[in-house]
Amino acid sequence: DIQMTQTPSSMPASLGERVTISCRASQGISNYLNWYQQKPDGTIKPLIYYTSNLQSGVPSRFSGSGSGTDYSLTISSLEPEDFAMYYCQQYDSSPLTFGSGTKLEIK
Amino acid sequence: EVQLVETGGGLVQPGKSLKLTCATSGFTFSNAWMHWVRQSPEKQLEWVAQIKAKSNNYATYYAESVKGRFTISRDDSKSSVYLQMNSLKEEDTAIYYCTWEGDYWGQGVMVTVSS
Numbered sequence: 150d151i152q153m154t155q156t157p158s159s160m161p162a163s164l165g166e167r168v169t170i171s172c173r174a175s176q177g178i179s180n181y182l183n184w185y186q187q188k189p190d191g192t193i194k195p196l197i198y199y200t201s202n203l204q205s206g207v208p209s210r211f212s213g214s215g216s217g218t219d220y221s222l223t224i225s226s227l228e229p230e231d232f233a234m235y236y237c238q239q240y241d242s243s244p245l246t247f248g249s250g251t252k253l254e255i256k
Numbered sequence: 257e258v259q260l261v262e263t264g265g266g267l268v269q270p271g272k273s274l275k276l277t278c279a280t281s282g283f284t285f286s287n288a289w290m291h292w293v294r295q296s297p298e299k300q301l302e303w304v305a306q307i308k309a310k311s312n313n314y315a316t317y318y319a320e321s322v323k324g325r326f327t328i329s330r331d332d333s334k335s336s337v338y339l340q341m342n343s344l345k346e347e348d349t350a351i352y353y354c355t356w357e358g359d360y361w362g363q364g365v366m367v368t369v370s371s
Contacts, residue, residue, distance in 0.1 A: 185358075191295075193353065193355075193361040195358055195359055195360075198359075236301055238301070240358070247303075
């Protein structure tokens with residue numbers, strides 16, 4: 150199975166700040182990488198697919214990049230609704246696997 | 257509007273069975289590849305199972321942790337996907353989500369396995 154190492158596990162940040170979350174795969178995943186946001190009520194929202202493509206309705210302050218084994222999610226200027234959990238997920242090979250999550254907290 | 261609604265969760269003793277249902281609407285279910293994903297109390301997400309469409313002979317795939325105990329199935333006439341969980345273990349305790357290829361997710365249903 151491909152292991153997804155996501156860092157940091159938690160990140161205190163301020164409104165308006167630029168933040169980056171990283172995800173490293175145990176082997177190359179050819180950009181088959183999704184990002185999800187999970188709110189405290191459990192709602193899971195897809196943000197980005199295939200490394201850098203925004204899902205419909207996702208604000209442009211979200212962006213994704215990466216290649217090979219290293220990927221990242223960047224939020225350019227934090228809004229109040231962005232404080233949540235974030236997960237990466239690879240779909241290059243079965244089984245699908247997820248990172249352990251990053252909790253974005255208000256500083 | 258796409259909707260996925262999971263039901264059937266609850267508290268069950270180890271070794272017992274439970275069946276989850278995911279009722280969907282707002283898209284052509286018969287063509288959709290559906291998944292179950294679970295989230296442990298430690299917040300780790302784990303893919304559980306997938307079922308493909310009729311055109312793919314309803315092929316199914318399972319995580320090693322549930323293979324032989326869980327069965328995913330679907331009823332296209334009801335736009336629903338199911339997860340039959342047998343021989344439940346305490347480590348199966350989680351919130352179970354159904355998802356349409358990761359693009360749409362249900363709200364999740366809690367399953368607690370405890371004596």
